Amino acid sequence: MQVNGAMLIGAGEAWTERRFSAPGGDTGFSSAGPDEAARACALAEAAFPGFSETDPAARAAFLEGVADAIGEIGDALIERAMAETGLPRARLEGERGRTTGQLRLFAEMLRRGDWADATIDPAMPDRQPLPRPDLRRRNVALGPVAVFGASNFPLAFSTAGGDTASALAAGCPVVVKGHPAHPGTGELVARAVRHAVAQAGLHEGVFSFLPGETNELGGALVADPRIKAVGFTGSRGGGLALMRIAAARPEPIPVYAEMSSINPVILLPAALKARAEALGPAFVQSLTMGAGQFCTNPGLVLAVAGPALDRFVRAAADALAAAQPQRMLTPGIRQAYEQGVEALERHAAVELVARGCVGEGQDQASGALFRTDAAGFLGDQALGHEVFGSSSVVVACRDLDEIARVLAEVEGQLTATLHLDPADEPLAAPLVPLLQRKAGRILANGWPTGVEVAHAMVHGGPFPATSDGRTTSVGTLAMQRFLRPVCYQGLPDGLLPPALRDANPWGLPRRVDGEWRGA
Amino acid sequence: MQVNGAMLIGAGEAWTERRFSAPGGDTGFSSAGPDEAARACALAEAAFPGFSETDPAARAAFLEGVADAIGEIGDALIERAMAETGLPRARLEGERGRTTGQLRLFAEMLRRGDWADATIDPAMPDRQPLPRPDLRRRNVALGPVAVFGASNFPLAFSTAGGDTASALAAGCPVVVKGHPAHPGTGELVARAVRHAVAQAGLHEGVFSFLPGETNELGGALVADPRIKAVGFTGSRGGGLALMRIAAARPEPIPVYAEMSSINPVILLPAALKARAEALGPAFVQSLTMGAGQFCTNPGLVLAVAGPALDRFVRAAADALAAAQPQRMLTPGIRQAYEQGVEALERHAAVELVARGCVGEGQDQASGALFRTDAAGFLGDQALGHEVFGSSSVVVACRDLDEIARVLAEVEGQLTATLHLDPADEPLAAPLVPLLQRKAGRILANGWPTGVEVAHAMVHGGPFPATSDGRTTSVGTLAMQRFLRPVCYQGLPDGLLPPALRDANPWGLPRRVDGEWRGA
Structure with a gap:
């Protein structure tokens, strides 16, 4: 072809008179x-x-x-x-x-x-x-x-x-x-x-x-x-x-x-304490995959401040500094990304933790990791907006209640992720109802990038993650x-669509008087 | 109480300072x-x-x-x-x-x-x-x-x-x-x-x-x-x-x-010929039920012009003239109804066929039946708008093709009704696909008023019948x-909602790998 x-x-x-070119192509x-x-x-x-x-x-x-x-x-x-x-x-x-x-x-x-x-x-x-x-x-x-x-x-x-x-x-x-x-x-x-x-x-x-x-x-x-x-x-x-x-x-x-979605990731205390050094690089792998150009990219990390979070941030910073630079999809996307990162770098309430390597060639972009606290994050709505690319903000909270307060303020999301150990389950339990009002998919001990095509998948979520949650x-x-229901009342069998005829020629499962019957 | x-x-x-009264009440x-x-x-x-x-x-x-x-x-x-x-x-x-x-x-x-x-x-x-x-x-x-x-x-x-x-x-x-x-x-x-x-x-x-x-x-x-x-x-x-x-x-x-909906009723030739005198009063019964104050009130009748349609119109006119006058719900609804009927009476392309008796007392309204042809109906979009109350317009068409052309122009509807005999089925067959794009419910040999509360019911339809077809x-x-889907990925059983826990404590039917399983 x-x-x-x-x-x-x-x-x-x-063909039209007016033409445009693709990146890297001459057609x-x-x-x-x-x-x-x-x-x-x-x-x-x-x-x-x-x-x-x-x-x-x-x-x-x-x-x-x-x-x-x-x-x-x-x-x-x-x-x-x-x-x-x-x-x-x-x-x-x-x-x-x-x-x-x-x-x-x-x-x-x-x-x-x-x-x-x-x-x-x-x-x-x-x-x-x-x-x-x-x-x-x-x-x-x-x-x-x-x-x-x-x-x-x-x-x-x-x-x-x-x-x-x-x-x-x-x-x-x-x-x-x-x-x-x-x-x-x-x-x-x-x-x-x-x-x-x-x-x-x-x-x-x-x-x-x-x-x-x-x-x-x-x-x-x-x-x-x-x-x-x-x-x-x-x-x-x-x-x-x-x-x-x-x-x-x-x-x-x-x-x-x-x-748009910033896909909050919540690191619960026991998991963070036990696995900070492993979670850091795993997070960076999700963050930088495809140069961060995923709707489900983890752009927000919430955890309780303390030595364990510091260890996570250090491990993530090291992994990010070592990550290969990547080409972004278009010059426009790269420019928007760099503008978003620069705005965070200039932000008074935000501290730059690490940048990735700078590569050579077309539309290269390097990852960016920032840190703030709950007051800083809640003080400026713009910090809750998506920066499309591998940029993420760690919000160090005083305690679980403060994490819940931050979550209550974030907009609708495609995903929300919990990292937890069994000891964290009682702490996570009150967060799940909060997360399910905010997001279409809730994950535990995984990363939001990578969306399985399956019956149980939801890649959607409350506005503005999508227009229709x-x-x-x-x-x-x-x-x-792309479907709507139509009811047929008293139609002769010959005028009914095949799906509803007595003989069920399409062999569909049908609900009769409220009970499903196989074909 | x-x-x-x-x-x-x-x-x-x-209580508030500002009060209002109900019709017929002193509270x-x-x-x-x-x-x-x-x-x-x-x-x-x-x-x-x-x-x-x-x-x-x-x-x-x-x-x-x-x-x-x-x-x-x-x-x-x-x-x-x-x-x-x-x-x-x-x-x-x-x-x-x-x-x-x-x-x-x-x-x-x-x-x-x-x-x-x-x-x-x-x-x-x-x-x-x-x-x-x-x-x-x-x-x-x-x-x-x-x-x-x-x-x-x-x-x-x-x-x-x-x-x-x-x-x-x-x-x-x-x-x-x-x-x-x-x-x-x-x-x-x-x-x-x-x-x-x-x-x-x-x-x-x-x-x-x-x-x-x-x-x-x-x-x-x-x-x-x-x-x-x-x-x-x-x-x-x-x-x-x-x-x-x-x-x-x-x-x-x-x-x-x-x-809003005008609920077209199509009278097919064999049924009309065989049953014009019965269809007329049955139609009027649906039209005047509850003083016509139903979303599913039949406000539009389509049929091929000729002696059979004339017999239907005469029978309907007689039934309407004999129908009891009824009180409308509010003075405002009665006024809007009378204004709608007067606009039709004045309309150059529309002929008044019959009015019902005029009653005495509060907010009485009498039915109204009009007649036009396809050119008249298609010549003024306003004729396709709902007059809330017992008013209806019969559109005499040249042939079935003209009926289809009129139907193609009507707005979204809650219902569309066919009256047909077995000999009409080949004529009705090409109308059904047209009707199902226009309406949420298609009836044969019944009347749209009276909406069964059932699993298979659809009381909805394309805009402007509803905002969401x-x-x-x-x-x-x-x-x-009032529901939305949420996906849970890898959550420990204890954090899952009961509906999704392994033990299925609510005993719900569940779809596993795409196949429904009873509780």
Whole structure:
């Protein structure tokens, strides 16, 4: 497959006069605008009625076709992504496995069938004082979905990443705004998706890919009346802008924006005392992984001040000073990171503990570790804001109560982590209810980076971690974001959707009078 | 129980200087304002940690206690509601049964346990290339909820109606803004809820009741940072105002507003030909029930023009002329209704077919039936807006394609209804996919008024029928509006919530590695 900088609108290819370049590449990529957004949305709308009612087995086979086609790009995909993002080969190979794995997991989920939530309350013609009608409910797809790829996961959260996979699984056609930081990677994956659409005999409008670097393109997509939901992973400013556009539409639509999080890590006393020297380097490994460019990067550490915390900080500082410098994804991300770090360095209430080595070459950034106390942290809301990259602040608290007070003030988070020994459990117990109001995932004795794609995963959390804390963008539950329930009352069997017909031709598990029954 | 016009803030009673009166009553009711909203929200927040983690059996018993306490008010409740709303005794007795019935259904649902969506992906320590951690997920309550009662269901959609019942079931404390059209009815029910809170030994902040007639009160409730979701049933203007306030908060929150719907009814040719004379009066019965003051009132009839439609219209006109006049809920609702009907009477593209009898006494309103054609209907968006009351417009279309074109233009709806004979099924088949994009419930050979409280019910639909078409405000699924998922990764068993502990002390059904297992 070749990259030529085209927009892929349904089965068609098109170019614009205006072009932009990727980091490390010489292809000129078309910069799509509102006209192309409108064409892609029109095709998506045309594809919707058929695609949304494909039977689950056919849709599962299509998702597996997408996974296969991504695999078939082979090493060209990894090399392109390495050139565009600066991420190392092993990381990108792992991310590719995750990308195809989640497509296959949604396929499995589709065949399992409980996503449809098929529910039947049979008629009770003799009920007094009034008969009960036959009532049947199932989930239907929302409509065409606009997906905004993330810069930091060029495969797993981009063109055919979690948002696209879950929307397609739900039966929603997808229009992707390709991320300008990795347009060639995006185009390769988009060509693979398009190939799978054709192989499956689906309507071309099921998938379109619009490379672009303007806010105008994104705004046009979200404002298009044919778009019924939005998936976004990126900055708080970007997510808030899309939320405003979506809320101001004549018909407001849901925006699933995954935005910002500092992912507090709480080191409890017994664990800290027993393992300070081991926790320090482990923390730094999580902090510096991928140059800290993870939504789940641990940007805040809370512990009780004292010798054990000092030992942890020293061990972390040593590990950070020894950590390899890394290239960041784009010049803009590096600049924002450096500005964030400089603001912390200048901050009167904050002390710089360590910086990582400074590397040579494009967009190199070095890690940064800071220290303050609870009064310092609570005295300036800005200290609770995300610095995207490998920067973290240790807050030394007087006692557990002060840790709880700091936690009560932090904003909504994707994750919160406890490091504890058995002796710490009584101290941790009152923190768990506090953490579950603040975060979508609570970890013990692990690190928040690394998000398993699983049934039980929640990669979400209260605002501003996401725009909608009732959802997740990773794991099988993510599909529910793109579904809505419809009830059918007294319909003749022939007019019911297959999911609800008496003969259950799709073999779905169904809830009858409130009790689940297997297919 | 006695009505004294108090605000019930937790276990306390308080009065304000400013008072208002209910229709047909002489009690002066306290008009709560922002200060009282803040006190109720503070108590709700204080109640949240404990109440949200009550075990399901205890919460179920509490809901049954609320139902019992409402029943124990006895005839005083019915008489008060009759005086305040003008609704007849039989209707209010039925509504009381529905109110207590839905509380008991949520209790049953809580004991059944699948609302928690408890999901476990066990650890795989030997997985390659990386081990899988132990991941467990369950639903938690969102936080304190503000409920705005509806005028048209003084029991089932008001103080302890569907929104309150589903929020309490989810574990959310509730602050009710009592509807000023039936404040005494509201106070009686609120006293019953409060009694049940005390009987169950729950925190007083689990429930507060604020009577009031100002937008300031409602705005303060929705803006309060302790409120995490809003349930509302009422006008489009009111719902949109609350959506704006909620979206503008520093932390935006979900608003579940059930707003406006004209509930199209499509009469297919064979059914119309065979049963025009029966369909006419049946339609009028649905149209005039409760003086047309239902969200699901059939305000739009679509059929192919011709002799059969003329027979239907004549039969409907005769039935409407013979229908008893009815009192509307408030002077304001009657005035808005008359204005809507007058606008239709004056409309150049619309013909008045019939009016009902004019009654004597307070706030009497008579039904109104109009007729137009597809061009007339499509030529003015205002004809697609709800006239709250027993007014309906018949749109005579050239053919089925024209019916489909009209349906494509109508806004989101709570319901859409087909009347059809077996010979009509091939004609109806292409309409169903269209209708399911427009409505939350599709009926065949029934009438949209009368909403069963059941597992399969959807009382919701795309905007502007509701603010959030992914949800329902009637039926057991309504509880999901007030829940969000939280994932626990690697937590020691003692720190896990009971729903996810190895021993499963609450006996919940749980999904393990994607497969449901009974308790």
